[in-house]
Amino acid sequence: MPELPEVEVTRRQLEPLLVGRRVARVYTTVPSYFFLTPPTELRRRLRGRRFELVERIGKYLLARLDNGDRLLLHLGMTGQIFGSGIASVRLLSSAAGASLTPEAQLEAFRPDKHTHLRVRFDDAGPEVIFRDARKFGKVQLMRPDEPSERLDRLGPDALAARGRRLFAEIRTRRVAIKSLLLDQSLLAGVGNIYADEALFLAGVRPTRPGRRVTAEECERIARAVRKVLRRSIATGGSSISDYVQPDGSDGAYQDERRVYGREGEPCPRCRARIRRHVIGQRSSHYCPRCQT
Numbered sequence: 001m002p003e004l005p006e007v008e009v010t011r012r013q014l015e016p017l018l019v020g021r022r023v024a025r026v027y028t029t030v031p032s033y034f035f036l037t038p039p040t041e042l043r044r045r046l047r048g049r050r051f052e053l054v055e056r057i058g059k060y061l062l063a064r065l066d067n068g069d070r071l072l073l074h075l076g077m078t079g080q081i082f083g084s085g086i087a088s089v090r091l092l093s094s095a096a097g098a099s100l101t102p103e104a105q106l107e108a109f110r111p112d113k114h115t116h117l118r119v120r121f122d123d124a125g126p127e128v129i130f131r132d133a134r135k136f137g138k139v140q141l142m143r144p145d146e147p148s149e150r151l152d153r154l155g156p157d158a159l160a161a162r163g164r165r166l167f168a169e170i171r172t173r174r175v176a177i178k179s180l181l182l183d184q185s186l187l188a189g190v191g192n193i194y195a196d197e198a199l200f201l202a203g204v205r206p207t208r209p210g211r212r213v214t215a216e217e218c219e220r221i222a223r224a225v226r227k228v229l230r231r232s233i234a235t236g237g238s239s240i241s242d243y244v245q246p247d248g249s250d251g252a253y254q255d256e257r258r259v260y261g262r263e264g265e266p267c268p269r270c271r272a273r274i275r276r277h278v279i280g281q282r283s284s285h286y287c288p289r290c291q292t
């Protein structure tokens with residue numbers, strides 16, 4: 001599932017694909033929970049508009065148009081945003097990907113039934129495509145002052161995580177620190193991978209109740225959150241399942257994970273076996289020796 005680094009990498013590559021370009025035509029699939037703005041309305045209101053900038057708020061992308069409207073994009077679980085003409089095996093369904101020859105896999109992407117949004121511009125440049133096999137992604141076109149429940153409830157961006165504030169927010173909470181880090185109203189952008197990695201670096205066990213985490217540990221956690229997110233952005237994010245960069249390349253952070261998805265493997269620090277524990281229906285990975 002794309003988290004802050006994957007969304008930020010997408011934003012950086014999407015900016016030159018969108019900014020300054022005028023929409024000629026928009027193609028969508030039929031109405032579904034993917035579209036918070038009905039597809040017919042989306043097609044009508046986007047046509048003729050020019051994109052001015054692309055921002056990121058937590059795990060949301062916001063592309064501003066020349067009339068002040070904002071196009072909100074959320075990658076959900078399996079969302080992929082990219083420019084047309086690219087090739088990646090991650091753009092094929094797993095069934096099709098396995099049965100194709102390597103040459104066929106490298107052919108440029110052709111829109112399929114999972115291609116829910118496709119924007120064509122009035123120049124000869126690439127289209128911008130939003131594909132999502134499981135449709136947990138979201139698209140919404142918001143008026144300039146339209147309030148957004150989704151955006152308004154977000155806490156500070158995780159790249160700006162501060163230990164003092166974290167401590168103040170969690171010091172009375174009985175909930176596990178892992179679940180608190182995933183709470184987007186406390187810190188926007190952290191998901192399962194980076195919460196596990198940050199807690200490992202901070203030496204705090206994910207199951208520990210918030211109120212049992214000290215101020216000094218909150219400082220360490222905030223520092224670790226910033227560190228793992230920055231490092232992941234620098235490596236292009238984690239390409240574990242569907243995530244692909246807008247230019248079709250894979251991220252590389254998955255190779256640097258210390259605990260996430262490494263159950264049973266030796267801890268990179270002390271060699272004890274990494275454990276997996278389900279907290280709030282999410283898998284948590286930790287070292288039983290390094291994290292207390």
Ligand SMILES: [Zn+2]
Nearest residue numbers: 267270287290
């Ligand atoms: Zn260890």
